[in-house]
Each structure stands twice: as structure tokens, then as C-alpha cells.
Amino acid sequence: MADSKVLIENLVFGYRRGEKVLDGFNLRVSGGETQLLLGPNGSGKSTVIKLVLGFLTGYRGRVEVLGFPPGKLSRSVRRRIGYVPESTSIHRDISVEGYIKLHRDLRGGGDVDEVINLLGLDRYRRYRVASLSQGYKRRVLFAAAIVGYPELLILDEPYSNIDVETRLVIDDVLSRLAGETTILMSSHIMPTSVDPKVNVLLNGRVAKTLDSVKPRIEILVDCGGEKLYLESVEDAMSMLREGCSVLDVKCVTIYDVMREMFIEFRGVG
Numbered sequence: 001m002a003d004s005k006v007l008i009e010n011l012v013f014g015y016r017r018g019e020k021v022l023d024g025f026n027l028r029v030s031g032g033e034t035q036l037l038l039g040p041n042g043s044g045k046s047t048v049i050k051l052v053l054g055f056l057t058g059y060r061g062r063v064e065v066l067g068f069p070p071g072k073l074s075r076s077v078r079r080r081i082g083y084v085p086e087s088t089s090i091h092r093d094i095s096v097e098g099y100i101k102l103h104r105d106l107r108g109g110g111d112v113d114e115v116i117n118l119l120g121l122d123r124y125r126r127y128r129v130a131s132l133s134q135g136y137k138r139r140v141l142f143a144a145a146i147v148g149y150p151e152l153l154i155l156d157e158p159y160s161n162i163d164v165e166t167r168l169v170i171d172d173v174l175s176r177l178a179g180e181t182t183i184l185m186s187s188h189i190m191p192t193s194v195d196p197k198v199n200v201l202l203n204g205r206v207a208k209t210l211d212s213v214k215p216r217i218e219i220l221v222d223c224g225g226e227k228l229y230l231e232s233v234e235d236a237m238s239m240l241r242e243g244c245s246v247l248d249v250k251c252v253t254i255y256d257v258m259r260e261m262f263i264e265f266r267g268v269g
Helices: 045-053 096-107 112-118 134-146 164-177 233-241 254-265
Strands: 004-013 022-030 034-038 060-065 081-084 152-156 182-186 197-202 205-210 217-223 226-230 245-251
Touching: 004 045, 004 182, 022 045, 022 182, 022 205, 034 045, 045 060, 045 152, 045 182, 081 134, 096 112, 096 134, 112 134, 134 164, 164 233, 164 245, 217 233, 226 233, 233 245
Parallel strands: 034 182, 034 197, 081 152, 152 182
Antiparallel strands: 004 022, 004 060, 197 205, 217 226, 217 245
16 A cells, blocks of 8 residues: 555544534545545534644644654655645735745745746746735645645645636646645535545545546637637647637536435434
């Protein structure tokens, strides 16, 4: 079995005395896997992410990240982790290129130009991050997280408050990383370019794990007034590079696939 990049066993955590947001939570993410945490609001998705990153303490149970407890990660180990938060608030008065270079230096290396081009940020490299739209701020956060290609990439609601083209760009990046980088993400939205293992969270634990839930995707693009429907991220990215624009992305989500199953899960205690 591949080595575990994230290991959680019998985790119990609550923000207040007597409260249990997570109760007997278990998760193992092996090297090269992409895993998705999915569940309704309040199910503990973002709490798991924050515990893995060491932002929260006071839990019971076992949590290990790259072989170490989150609170004991050395600087050299933290360099092997990339993180994209749900919030796009970047308070520094810094340029796009400067922000990515800062993270490059913290990680100890990486090709800034490569990730700028990969995220479609070249024309914005001199812009102040604070002046960008939410979608482009998300692209900057992604570029900063993957510069130097970390061993483990952690994403908290990466599709929150973004435009359809940014969603497509993010999915293209995930498809390039999948298999090489270990990815743990929480999201209400299924990625369209990778087929993650899906962990359904209910009542503070993983109620069910699905090894494959391949979504159906439909992308509407406009190429010089001609509207086309495409069924792959690769084709859409090729059209984008030719100057076309994306009008809409529709995807059958995990919720559509499992609506009836959630009714069954409500009794899980």
C-alpha cells in the first residue's frame, strides 16, 4: 500500500464543551490520490481541513500529515504542502508576481513563470492582488500553492465565488497534478477533470466512501458568435487558447447522483 500522506483515526472535535462536530472521524489519503470531502453545511468538511493544517487544536484521536502530527510540522515539512483557502482575502499590498515569488521562496524553489502561465495570469503579473476579481484572486492563490509542485495539495472549497472560466482553468490544473501530487479537497462541487474518491460526511463522520463518481460535463463556448457544446475540459481549454470564451459549465454533481442516498444516510449516528 502506498504511504499515507494524511491519516486520521477516531477523531473527535468540537468548538465548544460538549459539542461534537467530528465524532469518530476516520480518513486515509495515500500518495498520489485525489480525495474529496463532501457533505451538507455543518458536516465538518472545513473543520477537517483546518485540523489537518494545524489551525485547530484540542482534538482527541490521531491526526498525521506527511507522517507527523499537524502541531509538530517542521518548516521543511511544511514546504511540501500547498494550501488554497476558501477565503480570497489577501491583505498584502503586493503584485501578483511578487505574491507568487514570496511563496516560491518559502517553499525553497519553483518556476514562477510556469505557474503564472498555467493559471492564465501573465497579463496580470504586475497588478496588485487586491485589485483583482474574486476569480483571479483564486487563480493567484492556486499559483502560489502549486509553485514548486508540493507533495500534498489541500483545497478548501476551491470553486467558491469564481467565474466559469476560472473553474475551467482550475480543473485543468488539477488534471495536470492528479496522480503525481496528493490532493485533499472539500467542496460542494465536483471537479470535472479528475475522478476523486468521494467521502460523504454526515453526523461528524464518513458515512460512505465512493471510489469513483465520474460526473457528466457540458461546456458552452462562444467562438466568434458560434456557440458550441463540448464535453471535455481539454477541448474547452483548447478553444480558450484560440480566443473563444466560456459561457457556461454544467456538471451533474455528486448531489444529483446521491440525492436519494442522503435520505438513507440521515439515520447514520
